[in-house]
Amino acid sequence: MTAIGKTARTQRAVERACHEGAKLFSEKGYSETTTRELAAAMDVTNGTFYYYFPSKEDLLRQICEDALAEITAAVTKAVDGAESGLDAVTQMIHSHVRTIVESRHSHTTMLTELRALNGEHRVTIVAARDRYESLVREILASAKADGSLKTSIELAPLTLLLLNLLNWTIFWYRPNMGLTGDEIADRMVTLFLNGAVNPA
Amino acid sequence: MTAIGKTARTQRAVERACHEGAKLFSEKGYSETTTRELAAAMDVTNGTFYYYFPSKEDLLRQICEDALAEITAAVTKAVDGAESGLDAVTQMIHSHVRTIVESRHSHTTMLTELRALNGEHRVTIVAARDRYESLVREILASAKADGSLKTSIELAPLTLLLLNLLNWTIFWYRPNMGLTGDEIADRMVTLFLNGAVNPA
């Protein structure tokens, strides 16, 4: 239990902590970020941070949990209305990329700072992440099953390679680089489905 | 100045520091690794580490520098004997993946802990990394120029997507997972060149 979710004010403070925390953690790293910096970004002193969170690590857990819930919900909804296996794959790629670039701080934190979590915290998040990756794998399995995708690349490596293609984006994407998440996703879909070789 | 590269013994100690440092940094993170842990892995005390390195950050710089020199040399050599643009792309993918999985600790460190470097150190490494990415871009540019690769994906995004596909591997590859670097690279080549769609 993350303490004291009573008043609306408290809820706003917790949200603010998650927002500023994700920003700092993704830019500087979890352990390079001090609770005093974090508190300063929230316009309070560091004692106040501990009024809302039992520990710095608990804030990290909260950020990771929220990020995984967000992307799981987004992709689940996106493939829900898909008309074919190939359509589902396309929708998944768009939904995944749109989510991680629009909430890039929290997703960068979740993807790169997970190892700072210990014990129960870590187990919980790793389990949620495994569940999300299973979702991706099942979408690819369906597309293979209906004959859309070739069988020459086995399911497990294919899933890993797709996640490679999608996730490394967090390291170079910037909001003002002149390419939206959907424009990036378009190119990923073309590449993932048809490859880069000139068909002519 | 990295001190005293005089004797063979000194050189061995420096190599040991790089080896153990890359292992610890890639597994626990740079700032979660203490100089005492590092020294213990070298079977000395932390004072001795400072006999060989002026600072902890300097060890990180050394590891990153070596990793970039290694992969740049490997890929340069691999594409040197290529007979076509397509062949060069294939050789590059194999060479890149083989290098990062065989020296995964140092390459993971270089790819994920770079932000811990400050000032001059950082500038130097970022420049070397940019040079390597230019090399990859030029290999793709040649393959586009000779008509091997389609033009519908622009050069810059295509380069980024290829690096996505290659680099995220560091997060899941383990030596005993039953898939060698070359086997992974084979699947990447298939996917990158021809895509995952069933041609039938």
Next chain:
DNA sequence: CATGTACGATCAAGCGCTTGGTTAACAAAC
């Protein structure tokens, strides 16, 4: 309407501990 009070929220200060880095003295090695 004024006033007492209870409570959520905040702060300044600081505690105990760890960190990167230093140093004086000493041991091997050539």
Next chain:
DNA sequence: GTTTGTTAACCAAGCGCTTGATCGTACATG
């Protein structure tokens, strides 16, 4: 006997987290 290598002990700074006191506001009481 000087150079090269190693150590134990140490330091200043910074860390996560705690604490006792205080502020501000909502509201019951007189």
